[in-house]
Amino acid sequence: MRDSFSSATPILLAALGGTFTYYANVFNIAMEGMMLIGAFFGVLGSYLFQSWAMGMLFAVISGAVVALIFSAFALSLKTDEFLTGIGINMLALGGTTYLLRNIFDVKGAFISPRIESLPTWDIPILNQIPILSQILNNHPFIVYVAILLALLLEVIIFHTKFGLRLRATGEDPETTRSLGINPNKMKFTSILLSGILSSMAGTYLSLGYVTLFSENMSNGRGWISLAIIILVKGRPLGILLMSLLFGFFESVTFTLQNFNIPPQITSMLPYVITLVVLFLYSSSKSKEEK
Amino acid sequence: MKSLNKILTGIIGIALSFLAAAVLIKLQGNSPIDAYRALFNYGLASWFSLSSTLNNATPLILTGMAAAIAFSSNVVNLGEPGQLIVGALTAALLGYYLPIPGILGIFVILIISGIVGGLYGGLAGVLKKYYKMDEFITTLMLNFIADYLTLYLATYPFLDEKSYVPATHMIKREFFLPTINGINISFFIAIFMVFVSFFVVTYLKKGYEWRMMGHNYDFSKIGGCKNEENLIWVMFYTGFLSGLAGALLILGGTQHRFIKGIGANYGWDGVMLAIVGGNGVVETSVFAIFFGFLKAGGIGMEFEVSIPSEFTMVLQAIIVLLVVATRSTISYYSDKIKASLKAKRVVKSSD
Numbered sequence: 001m002r003d004s005f006s007s008a009t010p011i012l013l014a015a016l017g018g019t020f021t022y023y024a025n026v027f028n029i030a031m032e033g034m035m036l037i038g039a040f041f042g043v044l045g046s047y048l049f050q051s052w053a054m055g056m057l058f059a060v061i062s063g064a065v066v067a068l069i070f071s072a073f074a075l076s077l078k079t080d081e082f083l084t085g086i087g088i089n090m091l092a093l094g095g096t097t098y099l100l101r102n103i104f105d106v107k108g109a110f111i112s113p114r115i116e117s118l119p120t121w122d123i124p125i126l127n128q129i130p131i132l133s134q135i136l137n138n139h140p141f142i143v144y145v146a147i148l149l150a151l152l153l154e155v156i157i158f159h160t161k162f163g164l165r166l167r168a169t170g171e172d173p174e175t176t177r178s179l180g181i182n183p184n185k186m187k188f189t190s191i192l193l194s195g196i197l198s199s200m201a202g203t204y205l206s207l208g209y210v211t212l213f214s215e216n217m218s219n220g221r222g223w224i225s226l227a228i229i230i231l232v233k234g235r236p237l238g239i240l241l242m243s244l245l246f247g248f249f250e251s252v253t254f255t256l257q258n259f260n261i262p263p264q265i266t267s268m269l270p271y272v273i274t275l276v277v278l279f280l281y282s283s284s285k286s287k288e289e290k
Numbered sequence: 291m292k293s294l295n296k297i298l299t300g301i302i303g304i305a306l307s308f309l310a311a312a313v314l315i316k317l318q319g320n321s322p323i324d325a326y327r328a329l330f331n332y333g334l335a336s337w338f339s340l341s342s343t344l345n346n347a348t349p350l351i352l353t354g355m356a357a358a359i360a361f362s363s364n365v366v367n368l369g370e371p372g373q374l375i376v377g378a379l380t381a382a383l384l385g386y387y388l389p390i391p392g393i394l395g396i397f398v399i400l401i402i403s404g405i406v407g408g409l410y411g412g413l414a415g416v417l418k419k420y421y422k423m424d425e426f427i428t429t430l431m432l433n434f435i436a437d438y439l440t441l442y443l444a445t446y447p448f449l450d451e452k453s454y455v456p457a458t459h460m461i462k463r464e465f466f467l468p469t470i471n472g473i474n475i476s477f478f479i480a481i482f483m484v485f486v487s488f489f490v491v492t493y494l495k496k497g498y499e500w501r502m503m504g505h506n507y508d509f510s511k512i513g514g515c516k517n518e519e520n521l522i523w524v525m526f527y528t529g530f531l532s533g534l535a536g537a538l539l540i541l542g543g544t545q546h547r548f549i550k551g552i553g554a555n556y557g558w559d560g561v562m563l564a565i566v567g568g569n570g571v572v573e574t575s576v577f578a579i580f581f582g583f584l585k586a587g588g589i590g591m592e593f594e595v596s597i598p599s600e601f602t603m604v605l606q607a608i609i610v611l612l613v614v615a616t617r618s619t620i621s622y623y624s625d626k627i628k629a630s631l632k633a634k635r636v637v638k639s640s641d
Contacts, residue, residue, distance in 0.1 A: 073615055079611065082565075083565045089558075090606065090610070091604060094600050094606070094607060098598050223430050272431075274431050275428060275435075278423050282423050283421055
């Protein structure tokens, strides 16, 4: 149970970032790359200054920069969003591997005692409650931030002016323009927010439950996030639930390995689950239509 | 005219990317001129480097073509990496166990591996047709599943105990594809498939239906095409091409066995190539050879100027982004100029 929360967090954060772009009708498949870049720069910042806060800062800045690149191509140069995303993902995969070799002179993974991991939070009232405390207490603080953010997003998107404008931009950019809102600006904001949140998700990967960076460590989590967003049609609370479900299955993966089931088989689980969930969802929908 | 346009904007985009990459190389403290000289020397300058460029391009031609055919039929097949790796494993196992000798055996291995890749792709098509599951997500998830599944098979049931990393046994020597003057036969097989695909897409009724489906989904439906069935066929055919790419990596590559990481990024490169090539079968193949050149030359940059070979990946991504950005920017502004010229003419004639 405890592991479910840690496994869910990166997927949750990236998916929440993707919610913004989902409602702004930007096809953002760059989350995978943004995550990977965030993971790398988180480690780099933490290593250089021996401080997790600097790691976080580095990651957020790198996420923003990637979002800028994405916007420059997709919004200003009118490059296909799908292609821009794939390009960014390749750039992230090649770039981080390249930087890993160039800066730290290692291949594969980088570990150092100088890297400071994210601090954990001991929550006052929670630590008094026996079982809940074991499950919920003493996580890296991003876990709590992510959960709060999911609740907050539900409010922002459906009950604020910003949320309304965001959704309007996605539905009908021309009408929005006639109301005096610049749809490109709204789209840019959504990409920026998703870049920052995805890079935070990456930082959690590299500084949260482990303190290292390894090549391609995001390993498809960005894709799973995207799948979740499409599945729940962008509802933040739905994303929260689905992420926890995935987190649960990912933590089951670790448990199963203790029972002598080969790791390659258990690692397949999250992806199989995505297909199963999609299958159940689709077949229930087609029944409704009948 | 249209393909000329594609190639011309391609060249402008590539030139811009080399400039951008030169800045990056300079920032690293290396000389861009030396780096590009090494790239050229190892990618094109001699017969040896030319042949390694073509050998590198072989899987890319097939995966790129697969993605291009799928996209132009409005089918989002992002499953090339998975289909390739499934085909590769099939070829590796058949190459070790298949009792049929010689050339006939090679033929059988290639066909079966392609079919396995095709079935893996077709699975996503079936899920789409009968369960309305979005092929964008299914093909992606099937990639990861294929990755772990093949790794499992190579680590446990079919492991060659003598190897240090998870790998299958080496295939029989009689199945090794020979090279002609340094160019592996697999390159010619890939080029042959380019002709086959061009023929299928351009002259066959099925291919015409595929293109119509990509052009206008509803129109083709009204016109009597069975779109949903065609979707499965497109998935199967493109999966076949990817599976074949995997098989050629085993039979024609240097390892002759299935090793962890053998698929590398061929599948994703194929997707990018298709987009850069504007989903044309022939254009995509031309860009595939160019990417093969980058891969071969990237080794040169590592040897001579000590720029890590991963830099090639960065360079590829920059090229893809800039080529397409150049094309879309040029067409966006030329449309704008055309429109304003037309507007002026209309205003004039009404005066």
